[in-house]
Amino acid sequence: MNRTATLKLPQYSSRDLALGVVRGADTVRKGLQYPALGIALLLALWWWGGTVIANNPDTMAFASFAPGPTLVAFWDMVSTGAVWSPIESSLQRVGLGLVWAIVIGVPLGVAIGYFLQLRQLTHVPFQFLRMISPLAWMPIAVLAFATWDAAIIFLIAIAAVWPITYATAHGVQRIDPMWFKVGRNLGAGPYHTLRHIILPAIAQDVFAGIRLAVGVAWIVLVPAEYLGVTSGLGYAINDARDTLEYDKLAAIVLVIGIIGYLLDAICVRLIKRSSYREE
Amino acid sequence: MGARITIDYITHHYRGQEEATLDGIEVAIEPGESIALIGQSGCGKSTLLHMLAGLLIPSEGCVRVNGHMITKPSPRWNMMFQKPSLYPWMTVRENASLGLIFQGQRKGMRERVDHLLETVGLADKANTNVQALSGGQQQRVALARSLATDPEVLLLDEPFSALDAFTRVSLQDEVNRLVRERGLTLVLVTHDIEEAVAMADRVMVMSANPGRIASTLEIPLPTPRDRASHRFVDIKAELMTYFGATRHPATQTPRDFGETSEKPAARAA
Numbered sequence A: 001m002n003r004t005a006t007l008k009l010p011q012y013s014s015r016d017l018a019l020g021v022v023r024g025a026d027t028v029r030k031g032l033q034y035p036a037l038g039i040a041l042l043l044a045l046w047w048w049g050g051t052v053i054a055n056n057p058d059t060m061a062f063a064s065f066a067p068g069p070t071l072v073a074f075w076d077m078v079s080t081g082a083v084w085s086p087i088e089s090s091l092q093r094v095g096l097g098l099v100w101a102i103v104i105g106v107p108l109g110v111a112i113g114y115f116l117q118l119r120q121l122t123h124v125p126f127q128f129l130r131m132i133s134p135l136a137w138m139p140i141a142v143l144a145f146a147t148w149d150a151a152i153i154f155l156i157a158i159a160a161v162w163p164i165t166y167a168t169a170h171g172v173q174r175i176d177p178m179w180f181k182v183g184r185n186l187g188a189g190p191y192h193t194l195r196h197i198i199l200p201a202i203a204q205d206v207f208a209g210i211r212l213a214v215g216v217a218w219i220v221l222v223p224a225e226y227l228g229v230t231s232g233l234g235y236a237i238n239d240a241r242d243t244l245e246y247d248k249l250a251a252i253v254l255v256i257g258i259i260g261y262l263l264d265a266i267c268v269r270l271i272k273r274s275s276y277r278e279e
Numbered sequence B: 001m002g003a004r005i006t007i008d009y010i011t012h013h014y015r016g017q018e019e020a021t022l023d024g025i026e027v028a029i030e031p032g033e034s035i036a037l038i039g040q041s042g043c044g045k046s047t048l049l050h051m052l053a054g055l056l057i058p059s060e061g062c063v064r065v066n067g068h069m070i071t072k073p074s075p076r077w078n079m080m081f082q083k084p085s086l087y088p089w090m091t092v093r094e095n096a097s098l099g100l101i102f103q104g105q106r107k108g109m110r111e112r113v114d115h116l117l118e119t120v121g122l123a124d125k126a127n128t129n130v131q132a133l134s135g136g137q138q139q140r141v142a143l144a145r146s147l148a149t150d151p152e153v154l155l156l157d158e159p160f161s162a163l164d165a166f167t168r169v170s171l172q173d174e175v176n177r178l179v180r181e182r183g184l185t186l187v188l189v190t191h192d193i194e195e196a197v198a199m200a201d202r203v204m205v206m207s208a209n210p211g212r213i214a215s216t217l218e219i220p221l222p223t224p225r226d227r228a229s230h231r232f233v234d235i236k237a238e239l240m241t242y243f244g245a246t247r248h249p250a251t252q253t254p255r256d257f258g259e260t261s262e263k264p265a266a267r268a269a
Helices: A003-007 A014-055 A059-064 A069-082 A083-114 A116-130 A132-146 A148-173 A177-184 A191-224 A233-242 A244-272 B045-051 B093-101 B109-119 B136-149 B167-182 B193-199 B230-241 B250-268
Strands: B005-012 B022-029 B034-038 B061-066 B075-079 B153-157 B185-189 B200-209 B212-218
Touching: A014 A059, A014 A069, A059 A083, A059 A244, A069 A244, A083 A116, A083 A148, A083 A191, A083 A233, A083 A244, A116 A148, A132 A148, A132 A191, A148 A191, A177 A191, A191 A233, A191 A244, A233 A244, B022 B045, B022 B212, B022 B230, B034 B045, B034 B167, B034 B193, B045 B075, B045 B153, B045 B185, B075 B136, B093 B109, B093 B136, B109 B136, B136 B167, B136 B250, B153 B167, B167 B193, B185 B193, B193 B230, B212 B230
Parallel strands: B034 B185, B034 B200, B075 B153, B153 B185
Antiparallel strands: B005 B022, B005 B061, B200 B212
16 A cells, blocks of 8 residues: 555645636636626716716706716815715714614514514504605604704614514524523523523524615615705705705715615625524 | 432323323332333323423423422423524534523533533534534533533433434433433433333333323343343333234244245145
């Protein structure tokens, strides 16, 4: 028997290494190919739309919606730092609205998922309330809250609470009943069951609900900021419309889209990190 | 270390069922004794075990451990289930530590759990996520988890039935050894006759509708048991007869064979 052959360690030549690097770069390129194409297509569509508007005498006044003027205005806002103040106000409102939605939605979802009677009791009222556009609450919110800020946070929270509640409840309902039985058998009380069994089991579902909630909240934010307040991205859009700065208006739309995308990407990361399933 | 268990006239009706699931069960189990409850599906053996664990309260009668009535689960009696049901977001060590965490006994927990993992042969896997383990290894973690709180009674609900034959035999022997070393009282529910003969001092055969203890068989074999020995095979065969299987002791075999082989010959003649 050739014993040395079996003990021989794999040896990598510099050529293998170079090939490996090239292959690695290739996978990255392949991974980015389609997303890059998607962005390019959107830009092309935008550019085409801009050209159509510019060539039509009726719509010519809105020609600065096109990519060229918009990107110039966008760069101007970023380089002067003017973009940060509305972003900060808006993120703060969305953040507070989401905090309220989580503080209310997660415990509510756990209770609804755990207790069948509560699920039956709340089903009709909650589905009814869920289907009302958050913006329909606006007049009531304005009456009920002393400040515009509080009213906007309320609108965001009431929009975001449903996806969080129902994703959490769904997660609790999916928990393997054996996990509860084993827990009881090991002497787990309600606190331990919640802390060591329910919460880790549903973490991923909760973050999936938060992801949906972030999407809804970010959409509700802009129309909510059309009213009353004098800061934030929604206000900035309205302001640009009033001063006929359409390039600036489009640049803010761009900012809203980018931030929305980033917020979603953060949520996707959180969902992945909270998953206990091994790949 | 083992506890005395008495089952006092347990009768149980599941809601909506006319016939009693269990009817007048009365058993006394000595400290350190190993009992196997065996019977066909639906005879109530698992129901009875859940009552011993305090996971189910009988409609009539009660279970006592060292004279105290069982009303709820306790770390002093612990049950192992057919599925390991480990928590997949935890490592082996975290899973095995849970009973102690629930009891608030965090002091010296790590040494204790690591020692147990060594006992079940998983010391090198302590920091591994349980999803990476085989079925047999997962059941070993469940065993360590059950033993961590130092119970006096170990209750097994067909915990080896989902394992392959080799793993099953080695786990049966291992649990047997651990239980006897620690002097624990063991109650095992199974439908595997060999498992019952391999592990129990006394086998109770249950009949269904209503669930009753139909007969009891002592197994006077020393442990560890040699599964190939004549006595072992004989006891297995005897136990089979309780389930309607015909017994063929060695002395009768030639005549039986003779009869069957004669028939075609007679026809030919």
